[in-house]
Amino acid sequence: MLLHPSIIFLVGALLLPFFRHKARQYLLLSVPAISFIVLVNLPEGQYWSYHFLNYDLLLGRVDRLSQCFGYVFVVMAFLGMVYALHLRDTTQHIATFLHIAGALGVVLAGDLLTLWFFWEIMSLSAVFLIWSQRSKAALAAGFRYIFVHLSGGACLLTGILLHLKTTGSLDFSILSGQGGGGVSSYLILIGFLINAAVPPFSAWLSDAYPEATITGSVFLTCYATKSAVYVLIRGFPGLDLLVWAGAIMAIYGVIFAVLQNDIRRLLAYHIISQVGYMVCGVGLGSQMALNGATAHAFCHILYKALLFMGTGAVIYSTGRRNLTELGGGGQGQRLSHLMPWVLILYMIGAFSISGVPLFNGFISKSITISAAAIQKQGLIELLLILASIGTFLSVALKLPYFTWFGSSRNPSLPVGQIPNPNKLPVNMLWAMGLMSGLCIFLGCFPNMLYRILPYPLKYQPYTPDHIVGTMQLLVMTAVVFFLLSGYLKGRDAITLDTDWFYRRLARLLIWFIRIPLSDARTKLQTTVGTLVNYCSGAIYRTTCSEPVCRPDGVGTGRRSESIGRTPNGNYQFAIRPIGAIGRGLLVGLVLLFLYVILLYL
Amino acid sequence: MKYIILLIIFILLSLLSDLLLPHDLPRCISGWWHKLPGFEIIYGFIGCIVIIIVAKLLARLVLQKRED
Numbered sequence: 001m002l003l004h005p006s007i008i009f010l011v012g013a014l015l016l017p018f019f020r021h022k023a024r025q026y027l028l029l030s031v032p033a034i035s036f037i038v039l040v041n042l043p044e045g046q047y048w049s050y051h052f053l054n055y056d057l058l059l060g061r062v063d064r065l066s067q068c069f070g071y072v073f074v075v076m077a078f079l080g081m082v083y084a085l086h087l088r089d090t091t092q093h094i095a096t097f098l099h100i101a102g103a104l105g106v107v108l109a110g111d112l113l114t115l116w117f118f119w120e121i122m123s124l125s126a127v128f129l130i131w132s133q134r135s136k137a138a139l140a141a142g143f144r145y146i147f148v149h150l151s152g153g154a155c156l157l158t159g160i161l162l163h164l165k166t167t168g169s170l171d172f173s174i175l176s177g178q179g180g181g182g183v184s185s186y187l188i189l190i191g192f193l194i195n196a197a198v199p200p201f202s203a204w205l206s207d208a209y210p211e212a213t214i215t216g217s218v219f220l221t222c223y224a225t226k227s228a229v230y231v232l233i234r235g236f237p238g239l240d241l242l243v244w245a246g247a248i249m250a251i252y253g254v255i256f257a258v259l260q261n262d263i264r265r266l267l268a269y270h271i272i273s274q275v276g277y278m279v280c281g282v283g284l285g286s287q288m289a290l291n292g293a294t295a296h297a298f299c300h301i302l303y304k305a306l307l308f309m310g311t312g313a314v315i316y317s318t319g320r321r322n323l324t325e326l327g328g329g330g331q332g333q334r335l336s337h338l339m340p341w342v343l344i345l346y347m348i349g350a351f352s353i354s355g356v357p358l359f360n361g362f363i364s365k366s367i368t369i370s371a372a373a374i375q376k377q378g379l380i381e382l383l384l385i386l387a388s389i390g391t392f393l394s395v396a397l398k399l400p401y402f403t404w405f406g407s408s409r410n411p412s413l414p415v416g417q418i419p420n421p422n423k424l425p426v427n428m429l430w431a432m433g434l435m436s437g438l439c440i441f442l443g444c445f446p447n448m449l450y451r452i453l454p455y456p457l458k459y460q461p462y463t464p465d466h467i468v469g470t471m472q473l474l475v476m477t478a479v480v481f482f483l484l485s486g487y488l489k490g491r492d493a494i495t496l497d498t499d500w501f502y503r504r505l506a507r508l509l510i511w512f513i514r515i516p517l518s519d520a521r522t523k524l525q526t527t528v529g530t531l532v533n534y535c536s537g538a539i540y541r542t543t544c545s546e547p548v549c550r551p552d553g554v555g556t557g558r559r560s561e562s563i564g565r566t567p568n569g570n571y572q573f574a575i576r577p578i579g580a581i582g583r584g585l586l587v588g589l590v591l592l593f594l595y596v597i598l599l600y601l
Numbered sequence: 602m603k604y605i606i607l608l609i610i611f612i613l614l615s616l617l618s619d620l621l622l623p624h625d626l627p628r629c630i631s632g633w634w635h636k637l638p639g640f641e642i643i644y645g646f647i648g649c650i651v652i653i654i655v656a657k658l659l660a661r662l663v664l665q666k667r668e669d
Contacts, residue, residue: 256656
């Protein structure tokens with residue numbers, strides 16, 4: 001059956017308000033399932049080509065790369081829906097479906113205009129997903145998200161239109177070598193990089209993801225950044241800039257993550273780090289590197305969602321999101337006693353992301369690192385390994401230690417009693433369990449993943465050298481952590497990021513509009529007003545709201561008639577003949593002015 | 602105390618394995634440092650310390666403000 005998977009999600013979104021309770025839960029689960037079946041049965045090729053205003057649009061380009069991303073998007077949708085089954089909030093579900101539909105559309109798009117269209121659907125639906133949290137911080141974060149993403153979308157559209165003008169085609173293929181990489185390519189690249197959260201455009205990610213709802217964040221983390229990675233793989237493979245951008249991103253994300261207090265913000269900065277691996281792989285450009293980027297995107301979606309699910313469960317149960325408030329102990333119990341399963345499942349995700357053997361990350365991260373090594377980029381390889389160390393430190397050591405344990409070693413932590421945790425809905429545990437199972441499965445049987453990668457891959461991750469090397473790195477990191485754990489505990493502080501610039505700028509702009517410009521407006525208004533009064537002579541009023549307006553009119557020298565008061569208190573206007581001539585002159589002047597303008601336009 | 606002994610055993614075993622086990626080819630050609638035995642141990646230890654120091658420095662100098 002030839003159906004675009006996005007349509008299934010769109011139809012699902014439309015049908016959602018009409019289903020309630022149990023029926024809705026079936027709908028939520030069946031939409032991704034049907035979509036998966038459809039996607040698996042789509043043979044490779046190009047479909048759904050439409051002619052639109054002289055251009056050919058291609059809505060479905062199915063090849064190994066799109067299929068790989070499509071599979072993981074839909075699998076994630078299913079597991080995410082299992083996690084979100086208990087939600088009664090229709091807005092969130094609709095926004096989620098639209099977001100996923102947008103992401104699938106981006107992945108299957110064959111031309112730039114379709115790409116842009118689905119890109120914008122993704123951005124807008126994500127905003128509603130953030131706003132569903134309905135808190136003040138979420139509202140503000142959603143506005144900043146709009147600001148960044150619509151600018152990115154506008155940048156992208158400008159680039160696309162320029163590209164269209166210079167090359168005459170909307171075909172979405174490799175853009176980096178076009179016409180010497182003109183302005184259009186750079187604009188498109190910037191549009192992509194904004195969504196991929198490459199610093200300096202990355203502040204929106206760590207700003208918005210922690211403020212969204214518990215279930216919303218799980219979805220948000222997957223689609224926007226990974227579809228950006230997909231378009232980078234398609235459009236700019238081998239661009240040298242991306243190699244360095246990726247490596248720096250990887251370290252940047254990790255350093256910020258080490259400093260964070262809010263558990264989901266830590267993970268959000270972490271996303272930047274992991275996407276850095278992918279961007280670096282895209283930049284390296286060889287088939288192995290592109291395979292690595294794709295494999296890493298695939299695995300990252302799975303384990304990042306698992307991590308967000310775990311922390312979301314903690315937030316759901318305890319209502320607290322900061323490391324300084326978690327940990328328990330003292331009179332209360334430690335969270336490790338209260339929520340052991342969440343801890344175990346979270347740790348599976350944490351081991352996956354760090355690249356522990358037998359889990360997901362081991363088989364996918366190392367492809368990119370090996371590709372860097374093969375291309376003799378020693379420094380890049382070292383930076384990526386450093387980011388790996390930092391990953392283990394922040395996600396697998398710092399976060400779980402201070403969330404689930406932590407009080408006995410650091411008695412200065414506030415050890416307030418954690419109130420009785422809310423009972424976790426069982427579907428959340430199921431979702432986490434299934435996700436963990438998938439991570440372990442892929443870790444143990446890497447060829448299942450390697451088979452669907454776009455290019456043939458002859459890579460054996462389980463070599464003794466690799467396993468031993470990884471264990472050495474991780475063990476030493478753990479040693480340093482336990483020695484210095486006092487330095488790493490959460491602190492109540494705000495970390496500034498590049499969004500400081502546009503937050504300041506926006507505040508400055510608003511101040512400028514309110515005070516100086518508004519003053520100018522008032523002055524202009526009163527000047528014109530008095531001018532009109534002057535010209536019109538004796539039209540004057542005694543009631544006026546502007547403080548500068550004088551009650552007896554301007555342009556004295558003419559005898560003015562006083563205004564009579566009618567018995568019921570209304571004022572009358574008195575009009576004098578000379579005033580009429582004055583007004584006529586004024587109107588004539590205005591008309592002349594308009595005529596001249598129209599003439600010269 | 603027990604942990605320190607375990608750690609020392611681990612380090613010794615790793616050095617041994619670095620000398621005895623065959624090395625992956627790509628890693629060795631990307632830089633001279635990979636050929637050192639125990640490279641990963643040193644890099645893991647120092648790298649972690651460097652990350653923490655850099656993060657804390659950045660925090661103190663540039664980035665963090667008290668939450669109010």
